[in-house]
Amino acid sequence: MTAAIVGCPFSGGQPRVGVDQGPVHMVEAGIVDQLTALGWKVKFDGHHQFEEVNAITDPPIGKLKNPRLVSAVTKAVANVVGGHAKMGELPVTLGGDHSLAMGTISGTLDAHPDACVIWIDAHADINTAETTDSGNIHGMPVSFLLGLGSPIPEFSWVKPALKAERLVYIGLRDIDAGEKRILKENNIKAFSMHEVDRYGIGKVVEMALDHVNPKRASPIHLSFDVDALDPSVAPSTGTPVRGGLTFREGHYICEAIWETGLLVALDLMEVNPSLADAASVKQTVTVGCSLVRSALGETLL
Ligand SMILES: N[C@](CCCC[B-](O)(O)O)(CCN1CCC(O)CC1)C(=O)O
Numbered sequence: 128m129t130a131a132i133v134g135c136p137f138s139g140g141q142p143r144v145g146v147d148q149g150p151v152h153m154v155e156a157g158i159v160d161q162l163t164a165l166g167w168k169v170k171f172d173g174h175h176q177f178e179e180v181n182a183i184t185d186p187p188i189g190k191l192k193n194p195r196l197v198s199a200v201t202k203a204v205a206n207v208v209g210g211h212a213k214m215g216e217l218p219v220t221l222g223g224d225h226s227l228a229m230g231t232i233s234g235t236l237d238a239h240p241d242a243c244v245i246w247i248d249a250h251a252d253i254n255t256a257e258t259t260d261s262g263n264i265h266g267m268p269v270s271f272l273l274g275l276g277s278p279i280p281e282f283s284w285v286k287p288a289l290k291a292e293r294l295v296y297i298g299l300r301d302i303d304a305g306e307k308r309i310l311k312e313n314n315i316k317a318f319s320m321h322e323v324d325r326y327g328i329g330k331v332v333e334m335a336l337d338h339v340n341p342k343r344a345s346p347i348h349l350s351f352d353v354d355a356l357d358p359s360v361a362p363s364t365g366t367p368v369r370g371g372l373t374f375r376e377g378h379y380i381c382e383a384i385w386e387t388g389l390l391v392a393l394d395l396m397e398v399n400p401s402l403a404d405a406a407s408v409k410q411t412v413t414v415g416c417s418l419v420r421s422a423l424g425e426t427l428l
């Protein structure tokens with residue numbers, strides 16, 4: 128089995144400096160060797176460079192910031208991820224901000240049209256151009272993938288290839304008013320931290336899989352935003368929210384999804400190695416690498 132590390136040093140979907148260095152720190156922490164030690168054949172052809180894309184002038188479109196940059200980069204990522212998937216490889220995309228998931232999931236759905244998406248996050252990332260308050264596109268990728276909101280010409284390449292019933296969230300606890308409306312209107316299944324507390328992570332993952340993958344027959348794209356974890360576990364991230372997943376809950380999700388044998392793509396997003404002291408940065412990078420290993424088969428026994 129081949130894992131393709133897709134390093135995406137990209138921060139255009141949000142305003143905080145540093146999240147583009149997330150992939151660099153994870154590779155420097157040894158994720159390639161760690162996956163090789165697990166038995167994976169690992170492809171890493173260097174981090175994807177987006178400088179040439181940075182050059183374009185890119186005034187906001189409505190509230191959306193860096194729209195042309197985000198569109199161009201995520202389109203490139205879609206081609207890269209889709210290409211690896213079509214070669215039967217497992218793309219492991221290291222972010223970089225979560226707007227990248229517009230590209231990774233587009234790529235996965237191109238190769239695996241019947242894939243389902245399990246989105247681990249404190250946030251729903253489902254704002255449309257009409258509902259966003261920040262204009263930061265890392266809060267919007269899911270709306271593009273579902274084809275919600277008014278079409279934006281600069282994003283016309285994004286096909287609404289994701290069906291609402293093929294999407295499930297775990298870890299939600301900071302949802303904007305507009306997003307709450309969108310989740311309800313589209314009957315999107317979401318297990319917030321309340322459900323995690325109430326049922327326990329084991330039952331929540333089982334219910335999430337029962338919802339999007341009842342026969343355990345569809346490929347799974349796991350999109351993991353490290354801010355789903357409690358800030359005490361992953362402090363160095365752009366939009367931390369208290370009351371998150373424990374270290375073990377985060378790892379259980381990855382272990383349980385690996386156990387299905389259905390994982391076809393993984394995103395590990397929003398590690399920003401410039402937002403905390405050295406020890407906290409190291410902790411966050413280390414947790415990110417550990418989650419990737421667990422999603423790719425590392426077990427405790
Ligand atoms: N929903 C937020 C946060 C998105 C986070 C994206 B990520 O990939 O990290 O999941 C806005 C959050 N909002 C900002 C102002 C606060 O007062 C309330 C929360 C947005 O900017 O759309």
Ligand SMILES: [Mn+2]
Pocket residue numbers: 131132133172207
């Ligand atoms: Mn590549």
Ligand SMILES: [Mn+2]
Pocket residue numbers: 225248250252265352397
């Ligand atoms: Mn996110």
Ligand SMILES: [Mn+2]
Pocket residue numbers: 248249250352354355366
């Ligand atoms: Mn988030």
